[in-house]
Amino acid sequence: MMETSDILKRVRRVEIKTRGLSRNIFAGQYHSAFKGRGMTFSEVREYQYGDDTRNIDWNVTARYNHPYVKVFEEERELTVMLVVDVSASREFGTVERWKKNQITEIAAVIAFSAIQNNDKIGVILFSGKIEKFIPPKKGRAHILRVIRELVGFQPDDRGTDIAGALEYLTGAIKKRCTCFVISDFIDDHPLERPLAIANRKHDVVALRVHDRREGELPPVGLLYLKDAETGERAWVDTYSRRAREAYRELAAARERELERVFKQAGVDVASIRADEDYVRALVALFQRRVTGY
Numbered sequence: 001m002m003e004t005s006d007i008l009k010r011v012r013r014v015e016i017k018t019r020g021l022s023r024n025i026f027a028g029q030y031h032s033a034f035k036g037r038g039m040t041f042s043e044v045r046e047y048q049y050g051d052d053t054r055n056i057d058w059n060v061t062a063r064y065n066h067p068y069v070k071v072f073e074e075e076r077e078l079t080v081m082l083v084v085d086v087s088a089s090r091e092f093g094t095v096e097r098w099k100k101n102q103i104t105e106i107a108a109v110i111a112f113s114a115i116q117n118n119d120k121i122g123v124i125l126f127s128g129k130i131e132k133f134i135p136p137k138k139g140r141a142h143i144l145r146v147i148r149e150l151v152g153f154q155p156d157d158r159g160t161d162i163a164g165a166l167e168y169l170t171g172a173i174k175k176r177c178t179c180f181v182i183s184d185f186i187d188d189h190p191l192e193r194p195l196a197i198a199n200r201k202h203d204v205v206a207l208r209v210h211d212r213r214e215g216e217l218p219p220v221g222l223l224y225l226k227d228a229e230t231g232e233r234a235w236v237d238t239y240s241r242r243a244r245e246a247y248r249e250l251a252a253a254r255e256r257e258l259e260r261v262f263k264q265a266g267v268d269v270a271s272i273r274a275d276e277d278y279v280r281a282l283v284a285l286f287q288r289r290v291t292g293y
Contacts, residue, residue, distance in 0.1 A: 014108050014147055021279060022112035030113040033286035034078060034178050034203070043071045078119040078178055079136045081202075082107050083165050084150065085183030087127040088158035088228035094213040095275035102209050102274045103182050104150045106282070110180055111143050121146065122173070128159025128229075130168050136177075158229045160187040163194040170201050178203045184210050185258055196265040205285070206262055206269040215251045217244050 022030075044057050047067035060068040084107055090100040107123075114121045115138060122136030123146050132153065134146060162183060169179060179202045185191075198204050217223075217238045226233045237243055262269045270285040272278045 014105060014151065015144065018105055018108035019112045022109050022116060029283060029286040029290075030110075030117060033289040034080075044068050045071055078114065078117070079122065079173065079175060080110070080114040080119050081122045081124065081136065081169060081173060081177050081179040082110065082146070083124045083126065083169060083179055083181045083183075085127070085160060085162070085181075086125045086131055086153055086155045087160040088155075089160065089184055089186050090209075091228060092211055092214075093274050094211055097274050099184055099209045099211060099274045102272065102278060104147070106207060106209070106272070106278050107150055107180075107182055108143075108147050109278075109282070111146055115140070115143055122177075123149065124165055124169060124172070125149065125153055125155070126161065126165035126168075127155040127157040128161050128164075129157050130165065131155050131157070133168075133172060136173075160229060161189055162187050163189045163191055166194040166198040166204075170198050173202070176202055178205070180205050180207055182207045182209065184208065184214075186214075192261045192264055195261060195267060199265050199267050204265075204267050206267050208258070208269060208271045209274060210271065211274045215255075216248045219244065 044060050045068065047056065047061075047069050051069045055069040055071075057068050057070050084103060090098070090103055092099055093101075111121045118138065120136035120138050121143065123132070123134040124130065125132040132149065134149065160183070162181065162185065166181070173179075179198065181204060183206075185206070185208050195204065217236070219238050221237070221239055223236045223238055224233065225236055236247075259269075268285060268289060270281045272281045
């Protein structure tokens with residue numbers, strides 16, 4: 001377990017890096033990619049050629065015997081929810097970084113981007129159960145609390161239940177929000193239906209953080225492997241081409257199924273490797289949301 005002083009140092013490092021990124025790179029991209037909850041009435045003005053006739057204010061038009069229209073403005077303020085996987089499988093990495101560190105920084109940079117756009121930010125930390133719920137709020141002090149939880153949180157449960165987290169989200173957050181589910185999406189629970197239900201009520205975005213060795217094994221001889229969530233252990237002969245191919249095929253099948261589930265639910269997704277620069281993946285995601293491709 002990390003000491004309080006170590007947690008505070010990591011919080012400070014994460015804050016410095018991610019606040020700068022969100023200010024210099026993501027501010028405009030985030031603003032364009034994620035819209036407000038709806039339209040609010042602004043004013044009434046005279047009808048102009050090309051105005052939508054559905055916006056004509058008939059009461060004012062009748063009073064002045066001349067067509068007037070209602071003008072609406074986008075309601076910019078969003079509620080952003082970070083639904084973050086804190087299960088045991090995030091504590092894995094084979095190159096430079098654990099998935100946990102990547103997840104923390106991605107969550108932090110989104111949080112700072114949201115706060116710079118005057119949006120509220122809330123957090124659901126989940127494993128095989130709901131570990132913690134932080135209601136949406138604004139402000140730097142709130143953001144630092146979020147980062148502190150992400151850096152130092154120790155879950156009670158080691159498993160993963162994304163469906164349960166999404167069901168909790170739909171019950172806890174009544175108004176439409178933008179929801180980032182940040183996880184490795186290694187989960188045996190059926191996901192398609194709860195993901196589709198959550199995306200109908202909210203704007204759900206999936207950020208999948210994975211490690212290269214979850215897709216293929218290197219030929220390095222006998223490996224003693226342990227499932228971080230179930231505790232199941234096994235010896236694997238990685239010199240065996242058949243074993244490596246079976247592992248690769250299983251990972252590829254899981255990848256195809258996830259792609260199908262995301263597409264069926266209509267959820268935007270970015271797949272980010274733990275040792276890769278997440279900035280490029282997030283910028284590409286934001287651009288896709290603006291352009292549509």
